[in-house]
Amino acid sequence: MTKPLRSLAARYYTDPQVFEIETAGLLARTWQFGCHASELTDIGDYATFEIGGESLFAIRGRDEKIRVFYNVCQHRAHQLVQGKGTTRVVVCPYHAWTYELTGELRAGPNIKAVEGFDKSEVCLSEVRAEEFLGFVFVNLDPDAAPMEEWFPNARAELEEWVPNWAELKPLEWVSIPENCNWKVSVENYSECYHCSLNHPTFSNGVVKPETYDIQPQGKCLRHTTECQNLENMTYDVNSGFAHQYEYSSWFLWPMFSFQVYPGNVLNTYHWRAIDAGHVVVWRGWYSVGGIDDEKVRKLAQQDRATTVEEDIHLVESVQRGLGSRGYRPGPLVIDPCGGVNSEHPVMHLQKWMRDAIDGCDKGSAT
Numbered sequence: 359m360t361k362p363l364r365s366l367a368a369r370y371y372t373d374p375q376v377f378e379i380e381t382a383g384l385l386a387r388t389w390q391f392g393c394h395a396s397e398l399t400d401i402g403d404y405a406t407f408e409i410g411g412e413s414l415f416a417i418r419g420r421d422e423k424i425r426v427f428y429n430v431c432q433h434r435a436h437q438l439v440q441g442k443g444t445t446r447v448v449v450c451p452y453h454a455w456t457y458e459l460t461g462e463l464r465a466g467p468n469i470k471a472v473e474g475f476d477k478s479e480v481c482l483s484e485v486r487a488e489e490f491l492g493f494v495f496v497n498l499d500p501d502a503a504p505m506e507e508w509f510p511n512a513r514a515e516l517e518e519w520v521p522n523w524a525e526l527k528p529l530e531w532v533s534i535p536e537n538c539n540w541k542v543s544v545e546n547y548s549e550c551y552h553c554s555l556n557h558p559t560f561s562n563g564v565v566k567p568e569t570y571d572i573q574p575q576g577k578c579l580r581h582t583t584e585c586q587n588l589e590n591m592t593y594d595v596n597s598g599f600a601h602q603y604e605y606s607s608w609f610l611w612p613m614f615s616f617q618v619y620p621g622n623v624l625n626t627y628h629w630r631a632i633d634a635g636h637v638v639v640w641r642g643w644y645s646v647g648g649i650d651d652e653k654v655r656k657l658a659q660q661d662r663a664t665t666v667e668e669d670i671h672l673v674e675s676v677q678r679g680l681g682s683r684g685y686r687p688g689p690l691v692i693d694p695c696g697g698v699n700s701e702h703p704v705m706h707l708q709k710w711m712r713d714a715i716d717g718c719d720k721g722s723a724t
Contacts, residue, residue, distance in 0.1 A: 362689030366708050368680040370468065371539040376715055377634040383581050383715040384612060387499040388411035389508060391614045392647060395492045396527040397442060398424055402459060405442045409496055414485060415439050416494050417448070419459040426487040427461055427497050432480050448482070457482055477722040484634065489514055491523045491616075493626075509578040512608045512616075519601050519618045527648030529655070532641040532662060536670055538677035541711055543639060546673050547627065548572060548579050548609055548703045551691065556672060559664040562586065565605055571696050572703040578708070581607035581617075586680050588620055592660065593653040595621035611710055623654060624662075635677060641666065665667065 359614070370376055386409070393405040393416055404417040413429035415438070421481060427436050438451035440520040446455040448714050455466040460530060461482035469475055486497040490513060495505060506513065517523060529661040534615070537542055550570040553561050561567045586603055588595055595602055599622045609615040611631040643658045645651035679685055690708075693700035 363705060365704075366689070367687055368685055370711060370715065371542055371677065371680045372633045372634060377539075377631070377715050379498070379715055380409050380456070380631070384711075386412075387502065388496050388612050389488070389495045389502070391425060392416055392487070392494045392496045394528055395424060395489055395494055396644075398494075399684055400444060401440075402444045402446055404448075405446065406438055410498055412498065413437060414496060416487065416496075417445075417459055421460075424487065424489060424494060425459075425461065426485040428702065429484070429702055432463070432482060433466065434660060438482075442508065446502065446657040452695060460538055472564060476541070491520070492526065492545040495614075508576055509608070509610050510576045512575065512578045512580075512610065515606075516608060516616055516618075517581075519604075519606060520624045521599055521623055522646065523621075525645040527646075529643045529645040529648055530658060532643075532658065532666075532669070534666060535641040536637050536639060536661075536673055537635060538637060538673040539619050539634055539680075540629050541707075542611075542635040542676050542680070543629060543637050543669075543673045544612065545704050545707055546669055546676070548707055549701055550581075550698045551701055552672065553698070556663050557626070563591070566707045567698050570698040573696065574703070575608075577611040579609040579706065581609070585620060585682070591620065593621065593657055597622045611707075613698055619657065621653075623624075624659060625658070639666075643662060 359481050390409045392407045392409065392414065397403065397405045398416060398418040401418055401420050404415050406413060406415040413427045414426055416426045417652045418424050418426055427437060431438055431450040431452065433450065433453055433455045434535055436450055438450055449460065449598040453467065456464045458464050461484055463477045463480035469477065486500060486502055490505055549572065550567060553570065564585060565583040566586055569672060570695055572581050573578050583605055588603055602622055603620055607615055607617045616626040617625050620627065624644045628642065630638045630640065634636060634666055643654050645654050651679050690701040692697065692705055696702055
């Protein structure tokens, strides 16, 4: 770089039209978290969720495979299911058209009376889906590359850090509304330039900020650090697994992150964009079998009262500032050597953001 790289213009975070472009483009062409596979334990179990403004549902078939479909009947567009549940077949509540768990049309009242009707030509619209350590991710783009190409080595690294991942189920989800654009919250999560000043519990009790670094790994931002002396941790970190005395994080662009705390405690962030100025952050905590685990409960409570609460004030202040006529995008602090006092991960994020938004904006203009 011959001159400092400046942050994105405020409109990327405040303009409702930009959010509309993201919903139709970025959020529909990236891998997004849908549900946890433990919600779909038995044949016929289903769960609904929304991605890119679309209602979808995941369902476990008789072949044990999890499939994801658009939540819309192919007859006259009524939504098929709501919430979570179990069903032998999928029955539309409007006219009782019935679909197999694989999406094929099974039957419909009086359809045999329709000359030339071929039910084999009718099928629910399926969506690309992958299981990733028990998490179901979807991509509305049928031509999207697999997650391994998007996030190289992330799956293998997480399997090493959380070797009992197949036994884990959600213990609790904590819903955290933030009055800011989702990108403000994601950027704040993806740099530790602010940590020493704003997160004393995290910086003094878990990580060594001076060793903290975040580097791109495909469209994954990989967080690495050394830890503080863990003798005074508020919970027992001796799990018997490798990496039990370490912390690390894998942020999967654009809206999900896996974190592993000392003791191999898995937790996640999932950002759900509401509109240009609001996002809900879901903090997930997991235990073996989903049974109550006092250690994980206490860690979740501590996290909510310290780092999470501290971040809410930060991101909401930034959003207010982005609305000020006095704001001019400042230069990012890019240290060629990386490290905690460098905003190079924000540089990568903002490039991905700019490419996604400007590319769609130009396409819609032509």
